[in-house]
Amino acid sequence: MEELIVVGNGMAGVACVEQILKHAPKFHITIFGEETHVNYNRILLSSVLAGEKEADEIALNSLEWYQKHGITLRLGVRIVDVDPVLKTVTGDDGSVTSFDKLLLATGSTPFVPPIDGVEKEGVYTFRNLDDARALVEQAQPGRKAAVIGGGLLGLEAARGLQVRGCDVTVVHLLDTLMNMQLDATGGRYLEAKMQQLGVRVLLNRITTRVLGESRAEGLEFRGGERIEADLVVIAAGIRPNAHLGKKAGLKVNRGIVVNDYLETSHPDIFAVGECVEHRGVVYGLVAPLVEQGKVLAATITGNRGPQFQGAQPAAKLKIMGVDVFSAGQVMESDGVEVVRYEDPAMGIYQKLLCRENKLVGVVLVGDAGDSHRYVDWLRSGADLAGKRRHLLFPEPAADGGLDAAQMPDSDTVCGCMGVTKGAIISAIHEKGLNTLAQLKECTRASTGCGSCTNLCQQLLRAVAPDFEEDKKKVLCGCVPFTQENLREMVRTQRLRSVQEILEIYGNGAGCEICKPALSYMVDMVWCGDHEEDRSARFINDRVHANIQRDGTFSVVPRMRGGVTTPAELRRIADVAEKYHVRMVKVTGSQRIDLLGVKKSDLPKIWADLGMPSGQAYTKGVRMVKTCVGTEFCRFGTQDSIHAGVELERRLENLYTPHKVKMGAVGCPRNCAEATVKDIGLVGQEGSWQVVVGGAAGKHVRKADLLITVETTPEALEAAELFFQYYREHANYLERTYDFVERLGIEKVRKETVYAPEPVKQALRERLSKAKALSRDAWLEREEPVHPTQFVQIQPLEEVLV
Amino acid sequence: MSWVRITIPENIPLREGRAVRVGGEEIAVFNLGGRFLAVENRCPHKGGPLADGIVSGGTVVCPLHNWKICLENGAVTKPAGESCGVATYATRLEDGVIWIELRGEQEAAA
Numbered sequence: 001m002e003e004l005i006v007v008g009n010g011m012a013g014v015a016c017v018e019q020i021l022k023h024a025p026k027f028h029i030t031i032f033g034e035e036t037h038v039n040y041n042r043i044l045l046s047s048v049l050a051g052e053k054e055a056d057e058i059a060l061n062s063l064e065w066y067q068k069h070g071i072t073l074r075l076g077v078r079i080v081d082v083d084p085v086l087k088t089v090t091g092d093d094g095s096v097t098s099f100d101k102l103l104l105a106t107g108s109t110p111f112v113p114p115i116d117g118v119e120k121e122g123v124y125t126f127r128n129l130d131d132a133r134a135l136v137e138q139a140q141p142g143r144k145a146a147v148i149g150g151g152l153l154g155l156e157a158a159r160g161l162q163v164r165g166c167d168v169t170v171v172h173l174l175d176t177l178m179n180m181q182l183d184a185t186g187g188r189y190l191e192a193k194m195q196q197l198g199v200r201v202l203l204n205r206i207t208t209r210v211l212g213e214s215r216a217e218g219l220e221f222r223g224g225e226r227i228e229a230d231l232v233v234i235a236a237g238i239r240p241n242a243h244l245g246k247k248a249g250l251k252v253n254r255g256i257v258v259n260d261y262l263e264t265s266h267p268d269i270f271a272v273g274e275c276v277e278h279r280g281v282v283y284g285l286v287a288p289l290v291e292q293g294k295v296l297a298a299t300i301t302g303n304r305g306p307q308f309q310g311a312q313p314a315a316k317l318k319i320m321g322v323d324v325f326s327a328g329q330v331m332e333s334d335g336v337e338v339v340r341y342e343d344p345a346m347g348i349y350q351k352l353l354c355r356e357n358k359l360v361g362v363v364l365v366g367d368a369g370d371s372h373r374y375v376d377w378l379r380s381g382a383d384l385a386g387k388r389r390h391l392l393f394p395e396p397a398a399d400g401g402l403d404a405a406q407m408p409d410s411d412t413v414c415g416c417m418g419v420t421k422g423a424i425i426s427a428i429h430e431k432g433l434n435t436l437a438q439l440k441e442c443t444r445a446s447t448g449c450g451s452c453t454n455l456c457q458q459l460l461r462a463v464a465p466d467f468e469e470d471k472k473k474v475l476c477g478c479v480p481f482t483q484e485n486l487r488e489m490v491r492t493q494r495l496r497s498v499q500e501i502l503e504i505y506g507n508g509a510g511c512e513i514c515k516p517a518l519s520y521m522v523d524m525v526w527c528g529d530h531e532e533d534r535s536a537r538f539i540n541d542r543v544h545a546n547i548q549r550d551g552t553f554s555v556v557p558r559m560r561g562g563v564t565t566p567a568e569l570r571r572i573a574d575v576a577e578k579y580h581v582r583m584v585k586v587t588g589s590q591r592i593d594l595l596g597v598k599k600s601d602l603p604k605i606w607a608d609l610g611m612p613s614g615q616a617y618t619k620g621v622r623m624v625k626t627c628v629g630t631e632f633c634r635f636g637t638q639d640s641i642h643a644g645v646e647l648e649r650r651l652e653n654l655y656t657p658h659k660v661k662m663g664a665v666g667c668p669r670n671c672a673e674a675t676v677k678d679i680g681l682v683g684q685e686g687s688w689q690v691v692v693g694g695a696a697g698k699h700v701r702k703a704d705l706l707i708t709v710e711t712t713p714e715a716l717e718a719a720e721l722f723f724q725y726y727r728e729h730a731n732y733l734e735r736t737y738d739f740v741e742r743l744g745i746e747k748v749r750k751e752t753v754y755a756p757e758p759v760k761q762a763l764r765e766r767l768s769k770a771k772a773l774s775r776d777a778w779l780e781r782e783e784p785v786h787p788t789q790f791v792q793i794q795p796l797e798e799v800l801v
Numbered sequence: 802m803s804w805v806r807i808t809i810p811e812n813i814p815l816r817e818g819r820a821v822r823v824g825g826e827e828i829a830v831f832n833l834g835g836r837f838l839a840v841e842n843r844c845p846h847k848g849g850p851l852a853d854g855i856v857s858g859g860t861v862v863c864p865l866h867n868w869k870i871c872l873e874n875g876a877v878t879k880p881a882g883e884s885c886g887v888a889t890y891a892t893r894l895e896d897g898v899i900w901i902e903l904r905g906e907q908e909a910a911a
Binding site: 478507508509510511512515516533534535536537538539542547549550551786787788792793794795796797798799 | 803806819
């Protein structure tokens with residue numbers, strides 16, 4: 001067996017090793033990694049900083065993977081020397097290891113500009129997992145942070161610090177943010193977006209000095225202007241790590257020079273990734289590096305043939321709600337036609353650059369949903385003459401928007417990992433894949449930035465025989481349509497009653513499955529302005545109480561935030577005695593349940609209680625569980641009681657696809673278990689985390705972070721946006737945790753809290769319309785919807801037994 | 802056998818049921834749109850109140866565990882293969898009143 005040594009345990013190196021393994025090589029492989037972690041997804045470091053992902057969620061290869069493939073993994077060892085003649089490498093631990101073939105995948109290091117005082121405490125770079133962890137530690141609410149560098153990484157770092165509560169300023173050398181990827185107009189749109197998110201942007205500033213004694217206290221720019229900053233992050237670009245190449249006597253310019261086969265000037269030494277210079281270009285984005293890895297894997301295993309011929313630069317900004325994509329040529333030039341679309345209110349700017357009916361560049365700000373289309377046009381050099389009318393607006397898909405079906409097999413689905421539609425489909429067939437997880441594991445598709453997840457799912461859905469997500473499930477035999485279709489039908493056909501839907505699109509009868517679902521649907525679509533038909537509701541929603549096994553009912557009054565008063569408790573006690581309530585029980589939701597009540601007593605009990613309905617019997621807003629927060633608790637950092645009570649007040653009396661249980665806690669000790677609720681507000685010093693999709697039922701699921709905001713009003717608004725979005729898009733009886741898992745939290749974020757302002761405004765308006773038309777159901781005690789709603793019918797004549 | 806005057810049709814909303822206690826029996830009366838059907842108000846499964854169920858065509862679904870009962874003949878149609886059922890009562894609409902026929906020993910009080 002030949003010894004192959006890989007220096008560098010990062011994405012490019014390990015991706016190449018994965019490809020080498022596919023060639024069934026005759027190598028024993030040793031990987032040296034300077035960091036002490038297994039290979040992780042560096043692209044997602046900013047998600048770790050922003051709290052959207054945990055550090056352990058971004059690992060790409062487990063220790064078991066290394067073991068399974070017989071790879072010797074030596075972590076925490078930096079290779080300091082290469083001897084190209086003896087063919088050995090020397091580690092900083094003094095170890096000397098021989099190789100037959102050497103693969104340098106040493107990546108890059110952050111470029112630190114010449115600034116006085118960068119060695120001061122409080123100054124960080126942002127390049128690896130340890131940097132991300134250090135920044136997470138440092139990013140305390142209220143800290144003034146400055147990020148030097150308004151490129152991709154700088155902006156992502158800025159947003160990450162900002163969601164953690166820091167007051168962030170981005171300082172950029174030039175007059176355009178992301179100037180490598182955007183033109184001046186695109187830069188202005190991006191700048192506006194960043195400012196909107198609360199990140200301050202300073203352009204045309206040359207930083208000359210970090211102020212402060214031993215700790216950073218601020219920055220000084222050329223010309224003498226100063227800003228305060230006690231946390232400084234330098235993200236001013238990267239430099240290839242090419243020094244080992246030099247030690248090995250390889251040809252090195254900016255990076256280690258390689259040819260189209262990824263060969264260096266030494267026959268047994270190869271290089272891949274950010275440390276490499278190919279045809280004068282050093283690549284810093286993952287897609288071309290994966291491409292290089294594939295070529296190199298062929299070369300190094302004796303299958304020399306495939307060539308790397310360079311790649312179009314393509315970049316995507318990974319900040320939720322700030323869509324930026326750019327590929328190919330950015331600036332206008334002679335002979336290039338520009339097709340442009342702008343909508344300042346929506347913050348959308350799109351520009352295509354064409355030469356002789358071929359796409360040569362694309363810039364998308366504000367909406368980058370179609371980026372894969374443009375990437376394919378760029379890559380294939382497709383003739384666009386026939387598409388000129390639709391360049392920026394895709395032709396309507398022939399079959400219900402399943403645009404994956406229209407893609408040719410050669411089209412790339414995953415731009416990060418370079419996986420084509422054809423490769424995915426053959427993997428699904430050959431390996432019998434049925435889940436996204438299996439697809440990721442097998443093809444690596446969707447393991448980069450994750451933006452192709454939907455496409456991958458569409459392909460699985462279309463091709464996998466037993467795809468596990470049964471999305472096309474019809475509601476029931478009475479109305480054989482999916483709920484998504486039905487919602488659309490109700491909306492477009494202006495159907496306002498359940499019976500109308502059943503008669504026009506169904507069998508006219510309906511059943512216990514479709515009637516409550518359709519009842520929910522007409523109420524939701526028309527924001528309460530529908531024709532209510534109680535016969536289509538479950539008994540609980542006809543009498544506003546929960547039917548028990550013996551046909552009696554239970555009564556749970558609303559006690560917002562679990563807060564009550566002595567007077568209320570007295571009335572509850574009186575009611576319990578007066579109506580011979582069989583049991584009085586404190587529920588798990590900080591409320592009181594009166595069990596064993598006769599239907600005919602319900603209106604009288606409600607009147608005596610003088611409290612509103614707690615909706616404990618319905619698919620609706622249950623409650624907000626709270627801890628005492630700053631009101632009493634000596635550890636509290638946020639006023640969870642008032643936030644919780646207000647949240648409950650704003651959402652109560654509305655129907656939802658399934659029950660919605662919420663929680664608000666004043667500190668991360670999480671005493672009211674907000675992280676396993678459908679919607680949770682988790683207070684921390686100076687900010688709230690709004691989390692959604694938690695579960696503590698049959699299975700337990702930790703809620704996903706929707707957004708981190710500074711103030712209580714912002715937290716409430718984020719919760720409302722999610723709430724209304726869930727009402728509008730979830731299927732009936734789909735809990736938030738299944739809903740969030742089905743859609744993916746990224747999509748949910750993008751369509752709620754990070755949606756363009758007009759979209760958010762529309763969500764808010766529909767919610768407030770529904771809220772305005774809603775009322776406490778127990779008021780029907782005074783105005784029943786039917787004279788016999790609660791009463792037991794007495795026969796007109798008595799019969800003797 | 803005796804016919805008993807139960808209630809006016811307006812007291813039973815369209816596609817809903819109401820329970821009525823008469824002659825020692827608890828009966829669920831349903832309004833199927835101009836037609837009224839009556840069955841024993843007790844699901845053969847666990848005794849659930851059928852009058853509180855959702856009407857599905859000519860059947861009612863028990864609110865406790867979704868057993869489905871035919872309102873015409875009282876048979877259980879879901880789950881399939883159950884041989885038990887509930888008693889049914891003949892009904893008629895006369896003089897603006899719903900009448901139900903009781904079997905057995907009861908007799909109308911004067």
